[in-house]
Amino acid sequence: MWNSTEDKKQNPKPPSPNGRGGLGGEAAPDTSRMGLPLPPGPLLPLGDGGARAVASESLVPPGDGGERSVAPKPPLPAGEGVGGEAGLLRHLFSRMKLTLYFTRSNILSAMEYRTSFLMQVVGMIVNDAAFTVLWYIFFQSFKNVNGWGWTDTALLTAITTFTFGIVFVFAKGATDLARTIRQGELDYYLAFPVDLLWHVSVSKTRIDAIGDLIFGLVMFFAFTPVTLETTVLFFGTSVLASCVMFSFIVITQSLAFYVANIEDAARDIFELLLGFSFYPQNIFTGGIRVVMIFIIPAFFTATIPHDLVTRFEWTGLGGLAVAAVVSLTIAITFFRFAMQKYESGNLIAVRL
Numbered sequence: 001m002w003n004s005t006e007d008k009k010q011n012p013k014p015p016s017p018n019g020r021g022g023l024g025g026e027a028a029p030d031t032s033r034m035g036l037p038l039p040p041g042p043l044l045p046l047g048d049g050g051a052r053a054v055a056s057e058s059l060v061p062p063g064d065g066g067e068r069s070v071a072p073k074p075p076l077p078a079g080e081g082v083g084g085e086a087g088l089l090r091h092l093f094s095r096m097k098l099t100l101y102f103t104r105s106n107i108l109s110a111m112e113y114r115t116s117f118l119m120q121v122v123g124m125i126v127n128d129a130a131f132t133v134l135w136y137i138f139f140q141s142f143k144n145v146n147g148w149g150w151t152d153t154a155l156l157t158a159i160t161t162f163t164f165g166i167v168f169v170f171a172k173g174a175t176d177l178a179r180t181i182r183q184g185e186l187d188y189y190l191a192f193p194v195d196l197l198w199h200v201s202v203s204k205t206r207i208d209a210i211g212d213l214i215f216g217l218v219m220f221f222a223f224t225p226v227t228l229e230t231t232v233l234f235f236g237t238s239v240l241a242s243c244v245m246f247s248f249i250v251i252t253q254s255l256a257f258y259v260a261n262i263e264d265a266a267r268d269i270f271e272l273l274l275g276f277s278f279y280p281q282n283i284f285t286g287g288i289r290v291v292m293i294f295i296i297p298a299f300f301t302a303t304i305p306h307d308l309v310t311r312f313e314w315t316g317l318g319g320l321a322v323a324a325v326v327s328l329t330i331a332i333t334f335f336r337f338a339m340q341k342y343e344s345g346n347l348i349a350v351r352l
Contacts (some may be wrong), residue, residue: 128157257339
């Protein structure tokens, strides 16, 4: 029972279930039609874009069956989550689930036009196969190059295409980061209480990159001695290599905060990384090898993964894991530091 006006100010009336009361006199959303109660839990602090979110549960758009469901607890901003190892694992698991949700939604959306979808995927497989056939013809005339043979090239192609597919299927948005920055479209993502870089990256999927994933798997199982060890190493090293590739993309794309119209240059630099990754690795020595380690990280996206699958060493695996962690740390830190240069595009748009 309310005793005074002062009590009402100190203890505002909570939203009523029928949606006729709310904070600040605003009507709360009526969730009775959805068959769901209002999600419990405190409101998070205002985010970068001024939006609030419920800390426990949120409603997601209708699924294929037209029904709404309760989404998992969204990732909290830095410093808001539960500390400790359990909190970190819960945070990572939530990110993985939401990443898969974004990717699944993008793929299902593209599959509405099935002919176009199939043409993109099959077209990429044909493109990769044509490039690989050239190497096969080359090694029919020259059995090896400095000890590097056809099976090495087949494995290298499998790792590179599969790594490329992982990045572009699950984090295509990172490759458009420079354009997003230039057009001021980060405003939309700033309104959400989740990590900005992660949200921008996973929001898009390159459909034809699914063909790269398929082609990489076919090349591995067709031309590599398949055992449990080599299979685990193939998938494990590809994931670590994709972290390095993703980090390199983020760093080059984030230069758009400082340099205008750098989209084409960033894409060309990435193509340089792919160029190094597809050629026999033992032909790169001296200064070029230094460039591949410290500037264009093809050494970590191609050389080490190939060597680990063919001749496993714990030191090599540890070095690749360290490279993945360090490169991700540098990329995230650089992006957050460069965000201080961002100027809003004052863009007002409706996203459906």
